[in-house]
Structure formats: structure tokens, C-alpha cells
Amino acid sequence: MKFLIPSIAGIAAVVLGGCMVGPDYHPPKTKLPDAFHEVMPVQPAGAGQVVTASESLENWWTVFQDPTLDSLMARALQNNRDLKQAISRIRQARAERAVVAGELLPEIDATAGYNRALGSRNVQIPLSALGASSAGGGSGASASPGGTTGTRAGPRAEDAGGGNSPAPAATPSGPLGGPTSPFGEGGLPGVTTNLYQVGFDASWELDIFGGEKRAMQAADADLAAARDGARALRVSLLAEIASYYIQLRSNQQQAAIARRDLEAQRQTYAIDRDKFQSGLGNESPMEQQAAQMRTTEAMVPALEGAIRTTEHELAFLLGEDPDALSRELETPGNWPAIPPAIPIGVPSELLRRRPDVRQAERDLAAATANVGVATAQLFPQFSLTGSFGLDSSDVKHLPEWSSHYYSIAPGIRWPLLDWTRLHAAIRVQDELQDQALFAYQTAVAQALKDVEDGLVQYQNERVRRSALAEAVVADRKALQVAEQTYSSGLADQLSALSAEGQLLQVEDALAQCDASLRTDLVALYKALGGGWKIAGPG
Numbered sequence: 391m392k393f394l395i396p397s398i399a400g401i402a403a404v405v406l407g408g409c410m411v412g413p414d415y416h417p418p419k420t421k422l423p424d425a426f427h428e429v430m431p432v433q434p435a436g437a438g439q440v441v442t443a444s445e446s447l448e449n450w451w452t453v454f455q456d457p458t459l460d461s462l463m464a465r466a467l468q469n470n471r472d473l474k475q476a477i478s479r480i481r482q483a484r485a486e487r488a489v490v491a492g493e494l495l496p497e498i499d500a501t502a503g504y505n506r507a508l509g510s511r512n513v514q515i516p517l518s519a520l521g522a523s524s525a526g527g528g529s530g531a532s533a534s535p536g537g538t539t540g541t542r543a544g545p546r547a548e549d550a551g552g553g554n555s556p557a558p559a560a561t562p563s564g565p566l567g568g569p570t571s572p573f574g575e576g577g578l579p580g581v582t583t584n585l586y587q588v589g590f591d592a593s594w595e596l597d598i599f600g601g602e603k604r605a606m607q608a609a610d611a612d613l614a615a616a617r618d619g620a621r622a623l624r625v626s627l628l629a630e631i632a633s634y635y636i637q638l639r640s641n642q643q644q645a646a647i648a649r650r651d652l653e654a655q656r657q658t659y660a661i662d663r664d665k666f667q668s669g670l671g672n673e674s675p676m677e678q679q680a681a682q683m684r685t686t687e688a689m690v691p692a693l694e695g696a697i698r699t700t701e702h703e704l705a706f707l708l709g710e711d712p713d714a715l716s717r718e719l720e721t722p723g724n725w726p727a728i729p730p731a732i733p734i735g736v737p738s739e740l741l742r743r744r745p746d747v748r749q750a751e752r753d754l755a756a757a758t759a760n761v762g763v764a765t766a767q768l769f770p771q772f773s774l775t776g777s778f779g780l781d782s783s784d785v786k787h788l789p790e791w792s793s794h795y796y797s798i799a800p801g802i803r804w805p806l807l808d809w810t811r812l813h814a815a816i817r818v819q820d821e822l823q824d825q826a827l828f829a830y831q832t833a834v835a836q837a838l839k840d841v842e843d844g845l846v847q848y849q850n851e852r853v854r855r856s857a858l859a860e861a862v863v864a865d866r867k868a869l870q871v872a873e874q875t876y877s878s879g880l881a882d883q884l885s886a887l888s889a890e891g892q893l894l895q896v897e898d899a900l901a902q903c904d905a906s907l908r909t910d911l912v913a914l915y916k917a918l919g920g921g922w923k924i925a926g927p928g
Contacts, residue, residue, distance in 0.1 A: 410600025411769065412762020415607070415755045418827060420834050422737040428845035429734070434856040437728040438911070440849060445733040447743070447920030451632055454726030454908075458719070459635050462708060466631050469709030473627060476620035483616040487609040493602050496594035501779065505585040509576040586788050589779015589795075596774065601766025604759045611756035618752060621745035621922040629916035631707055633909050635726075638700040640905030642722035644898060645693040648686055651894040655683040658887045725904055728911065734845070734918060740837045743919030750826070750833040757826040761819040767812050770804040837917070844914035851907045858900040865893040 429440055451463055467473065577583055597603055659679045666676045701719055702712040741747055778796040782788040805812065872889035915921075 410603050410762060412600075412604055412765040413758055415758040417751060418754065418830060420741065420831075422740075422834075422838070425736055426734060426841055426845060428842045428849070430849045433849060434852050436852075436856070437730050438732055438848075438852060438907075439730065440732045440734060440845065442736065443731070443733040444735040444739060446923075447733075447915060447918055448923045450915040450920035451628060453729035454632075456635075456723070456726040458723060459632065459726060462631055462635060462704065463628060465710075466627060466708045467624070470627055470707060471709050473620065473623055476616075476623045480613070480616045480620055483609075483613040487606075487613050490602070490605050490609040493595075494597060494606065496592055498590060498592045500588075500590055502588045503585075504587070506582070507577045508582045509578045509580060510574050511580040513572075513574045513579040515572065515579065584783050585781065586783070586785045587779060587781050588788065589777055591775075591777045593773065593775040596772040598772055599766045599769040601763050601769075604762030604766065608756040608759035608763065611752045611759060615749045615752035615756065618745040618749035622749060625745060625916055625919060625921050627707065628921045629912050631704065632912045634700055634704050634707070636905055636908045636912065638697060638704070638719060639723055639725060640901060641693050641696045641700065643725075643901045645690060645697065646722060647894055647898045647901060648689045648693060651891060651898070652683065652686045652690065654887050654890045654894065655679065655686055658891070659683050661887075726908060728908065732848075732911065732914065734841065734914070737838060737841075740841065740919065741834070743922060744833075744837045745919065745922045747830070747833045747837050750830040754823070754826040754830050757819070757823040761816065761823055764812070764816045764819045767805070767815065768809065770802050773801045773803070775799045775801065837919075840917035841914070844910065844917045848907070848910040848914050851903065851910050855900070855903045855907050858896065858903050861896045862893070862900055865889070865896050869893050 425442060429442065433439055451459055571577075573579070595602075659676065663676050698716075701715050704719070705712050705714045708715070735743075741751075776796065776798045778794070780788050780790075780793040781795055782790070782793045787793055869886070869889040869892075872886040875885065
């Protein structure tokens, strides 16, 4: 075996120094603006100022200072079923990479077997077949005419061909027989043969032109894309949970306001009814108030139903039973706080933070490598196969060196009449590469659009909230004046109840605005790629 080492070393040197066909991958150059355009030069005073500072957004939801939300996020990252599936896809991509890596290594198989065969007595052997079938390789077999094998009737195995003497070659069907053998399936006519065999078979397809190395590059890129796909799902999951949680708190607050409004409307209706029954008023105001009261009554169960379905949705995202969160979330909580500043960084950071952009870039790298895989099929494929083992007709002689055999078979395969199909396969990969490039460019453009849209919605909602907050202050003062006037006897109770109803309507609008403001902030954090660095499997 020592004489094989220089040959293998020389082949390895050729492989390691060989070229790789196909295009080399270079990350696409993307022109981005220096700053986001939709940042308002003058923003309303108060919390939530948009700034261009660059800060970590790994745990962006903690800026809301809500322990309940923090707990929901942690449990979702641990138990969400879609996230587990994405992590499984990472493990799958890692295993597929290992499969591709295995193609670069030699394949070695251990073999062992025993064969006993009896040739047909009715086969006539042409004299030319004896010479044709005695072309070396393997060893002979002990044989006994008439099927007797208890004692050795013939020469030793090594004398029958196990050493340097030629002997008929064995086949899978028998030591001497086979479908194309003139001896028939069983071997020599009327002769029973035994054959014991152990050995090793090896094969190695030499990656001279780098097709397998390109496949390895594609597998590496696919693995990275699977990781970024899981990160993209993580970002979306966190944003979805935060949005549902904010909606839950909004529905709870709106339900509380609706109940207060309903109580005020019932009092107003009672006054209008008493006036009508006493002959001091007419029926129209009473019926109008009754219709408004019934409308408000209808809103309460709708809001309570929305609260329950939102709890169910959150439980689903957390991988828990639908009613698992009812007790935990049934008590209305305060609004999640808005941070004093919202750092958005600069557009170039999106290429690093947005996992969907990173995934699209890795898909482009894989598509580029696959062009090289297809191109390599145009070139010769070199292979090296060999075997080494021991053959003997008697198991006790099997360990002897004279029972050994070996073969070395370099080979080359070069498609000459299949170039039309191979060139078409290359064109397919070229088009897939172009599609991956367009997908990457779309992902970058979508990321910029998402941030600019998020900035517009969040900042304009802040302006709207500022106006509604001032309206609430004004209506509260109006209610104070109406109550004082009623207490002093200068006006009836209807004026105070009307002022209270107006205040409740504005407070409801403010509650909806607060929910929209926080939901827009969540969407902005999602657009910025917040949360993608969270630790986890893969």
C-alpha cells in the first residue's frame, strides 16, 4: 500500500490548487441615502422624540417598561411553534451542508461475504471460455466434483489463483458464474465452490474544476439564509405580540370608558323620561337618548369579545392553550410607557439589522454558487476507485497474505453530446441568480419604505395625540364648570351630563390614538430590524 501514498498526495495537491469554474460572488453594491427623509424637523414636545442616534435595538420592547409584556416576549421566544419550526429548518440546512461536505471526501466501504455455488452438470464448456474467463483478479475456490466439499479435493486456494496464478474471476452470482458467463449462473459444471471474502472498496471523485466546492459555498449560504429566516420570523413575532398586547390594553380601556359613558347616558335618559312623563318635555329627545344609550350598550360586549379573542391570539403566539392568559391579563393595566427618544440610526444600518435583507443577500450568494455547480458539469469528471481485500476458498487461509488482492482504477467521464442540456441548465441558474439579485434589491427598497412609512405614521400620530390631549384638558375644564353650575342651582343636571358625555367621547378618541401611537412605534421598531440579535438555537 505504500506506493499509493505519493499518488494520493499528488492528487490532493492538484485538488487543493485547482480552479473553480463559474462566477465568484461579490456582495452587491447598494446606494442608500445618508439619512431618512421623513424625520420631522420640529416635533411635538414630550416623550418619543425621533433621533438619528444609533443604539442597540436588541430588546426594544423593554423601553415600554411593562413587566407583563417582557414576560410574554420571553415565553414566546421559548415556546412559539413557528419559531421552533424555523429553528428546525436551520438544523436541516446544517445537515444538508454536511451532506455536501461529504461529497468532497473519499468514500470507503468495508465488505465481507461468503458464497457457495454449484454449477449445472448440463452446461457444455467451450474450450475458448476457459481462457477467456481466467483473466486474473480475486482468488480461486476449493471445488469438489459432484458437490462434495468435506475434504479438499483440489489444490490450495492460493495455488488456484489466490496468489500470482490466474484463476477464473468471481461474480456476484457465484465464484465463476453469472448471466454473461459461459459456465452459467452456478459456475463450473457439476462443481461446488466456496468463497470467503473481506476487504475495502474506495472511490473518490476529484473536484478538479470546483463544482463540489461551489456546492459547498451554496450550502454555506443556504445555512446562513435559514438562520436569517429564523431571525426575520423572530422580529415579526415580537412585533406581533407587542401589537396584540397594546390592542388588548386599548380594548380594556375603551371598555371602561364605554361603561362610564353608558352610565352617564342612562342618567340622561332617566331625566328626559321623567320630564316627558311629567309633561315638561317632549318624546323626541327621550327617544334620541334611548337610541344613543342602546348603541353604547352594544359597544360593550363587542369590546369584551375583542378582549377575549386578543387574549386567545396572544396565547396562541406563546404556544399555550387559548384560556391560559385570561387570568393573567384580565386586570386592565396601564399603558406601556413611550421612551423619551426613538433612535433610528441611518439607512446603511438596515443592511446589517434587517434579517430579511440579510436573508436575500445570502440567497443571492447561493444562487451565484449554483451557477458554478452547473458550469462544472461541462468539464471532465475525474475519479479514482480502488479495492483491497482477502479471498480464500477456506476460511482458515483467509488471513494469509497470499490471499490478498487489490485494484486501482483511475477514470474520467466527459459529456460530449450533452452540451445543449448542460448549457440550458447553466442558463437556468443564471436566471435564478438574476431573480435573487432583484429579490435582494426589492428587500432593500422595502426596508427603506417600511422605515419611512413608520416614521410618517408615528410622527403624525404624535401630532394628533397632542391635539386630542389638549381637547381632553379643555373638556375636563368644561365638565368642572358644568358641575359647579349645577351644584349652585344655576343649571340643570343635563348640562353636566352632556359635558361628561363630550369628555368621554374625546377620552375614547385619545385612548384609540394612544393605541395607534404605540402600535406605530412597534411597527417602526420592526422596520428597523429590532430584536434580530436575540440569542437562541441556530
